[in-house]
Amino acid sequence: MKPRPDYQLQRNAFGRLELRTADGQIHEGVAPVRAFPITAPDDGLALVDPYGHELVWIDRLDDLPDDQRRLLADELAGREFMPVIQRIVGVGSFATPSTWEVETDRGRTSFVLKGEEDIRRLASPALLIADTHGIQFLIRDRHALDQHSRRILDRFL
Template structure:
């Protein structure tokens, strides 16, 4: 069993993540992946090699020393790209397929919704939207949306 507090992380000359075990063994090209990125993002972080083979799974980021945790948090934030939809500016049709123009926490964008399956309810007020390119968008709380956006979203959930 690997002593998690002894793990260290750095980057090699090519910018790949390097993991060093307490005994000095190293693995290059390590990728951290959240096993449950939406429902429990702080738990179960898989560390895989460049071929996608699992090296180990962290039960929680708290299992690491503070320096290693900070490096992994930065890696995970670069990997996690889930813009938050603040407002639907327009929808080309009331039902998919349709094109949405939205305002997100990262700016205005537009995307194609192919089917009603692209919008998934994750709780009483939380929604995940996936566009035709596989990019996920989050609506953390539908109650915080303006009334026009609420009507558009509620029609599809």
């Protein structure tokens, strides 16, 4: 059995996360924030208060007891929305702004790419694409995409 942390984390009556520290202080409305959401999502997580002040640092999610890990995973799933592009079906034009039709891990969708600068290179071979609404789409490995998708993507890189 994993050791219990020196704090308690639970949902209050309104469904918001509540943190009780070892000294008995209660912090309402805490939020989990990943240090490295793409490259190391399970390593380094802070619990912050509504003003962004760090209250607790967690080295690894796997080190937490199952109930605490599930609670944080549920909260993170509700806060983070980053569809992973699995295939680029097509683009409206190779000039920007351009409408992209893609298949993601959450289904098929389309978005508008404002400019090539909205495609950011991460730790190779990952890419992060921002649409005009600020939604971030992730390509974990651009080399793993099918040939058609790679050919389209290469025109914008």
